[in-house]
Amino acid sequence: MKNLSDLFEQNIKQKRIVITGGTTGIGKAIADLMISLGGRVLIFGRDHEDFNNAVADIKSNFPDAAIYGTPADITHNDDVEKIWELVDQNLGGIDILINNAALAADGITECDWKEWKYIVDTNVSGYITFAQQAVLRMTPQKSGHIINIGSMSAETNSPESTVYVATKAALRGFSTALRREINSKGIKVSLIEPGAVTSDMQPGTKEEHQQKIEKLEMLEAEDIAMSVLFCLAQPKRCDIVTMQIRPHLQTI
Template identity: 45%
Template structure:
């Protein structure tokens, strides 16, 4: 069975250098755990020190590759610099970048300019900045995975600022792919529907019930989708992947 699987999914992450932003909670955390268990050398970026410690504690139990960690605020230029100083210290190249960091937000009347700026800087500008730095460190081949959201298409009225950032990621991914494909670099945009993460307002019990009803995804569902996109033969590019709960209508 393993041999057959390797024929279909031959690109191993074993020994690959992978940078993951927003990696201490939710989708980023689940992805870091999975790829580390598969033998990747993973650098996880987070902002909350306790979340980072908790994630590292779990990763060390399963890791088959090396694990590195960085505390950085990716809404700032200084935070981006901190991350890539750590990259240069610990990685020879960046094989894979997974842009995942995100802050939730509602509409413009839920905050002011500084609030919007922090969200846009974190949710969109950090993707652009990390991509720029990672591409410089990709040697011949590479893969950028941008975690967006189906909010880019649904455009719910309750989150115009958040929607704007996710629509920006969608457009950035498409334009970026046209440029960097020529350099041997893949670009994949993954847009989940509702996922059990800290960004969802429901209680843990309510989320569990929604998952059982098929109205919410688990973070592991997105993590395994990331692995699938990374493991496909080099000739195959997953350009856009939308994943929604079975009973999510829009």
């Protein structure tokens, strides 16, 4: 068996990586890990302060980091075009797409159509749009890997978050069909579905989240980053198609 460090170097080092929603939470944890292993990473998020803080933190921890990006909203066509212009200019293409940008949502009785339409545009249309643009660039090179970050909500079907459940169920179906559509082109597709993970999307304070982590009732963002790394570290012949990660004491 190959040394794990060799697999990381082969599959991460100098790879051109785009992370949607890469400025906070799971996305930021993935960016940190990819940068630490020598990846060339482009991130974006809709909040300017979060973007600036994320880039400053990465450069502080990894002075030689190849980190790129800009504040952008995945639902705005002009912003999407701007991101892909940066990808082409700064990275010269893409090897890995981490589709991660998503928002929480309540049930249909708790929000109006404008709110849930924005959620659907972010959680579903955003994933499809970025996957399409990635595939256009990956096809000529006959290689690439798309990882969609979903949620166990697609399975739990919580009545308190109907709209969010709908988006994550859609992502589960999209990931399955997308793999069938493009794996003959040499492009891998993986779906990672976390359970409860500490983030701004979770109710409660940071202190309450930490207590749940210590009680094994909640995951940390770094746990999902490690799961992404596992998917990316596989040899060309091996696809991790679906991965579910749950806190030890979260019963689903």
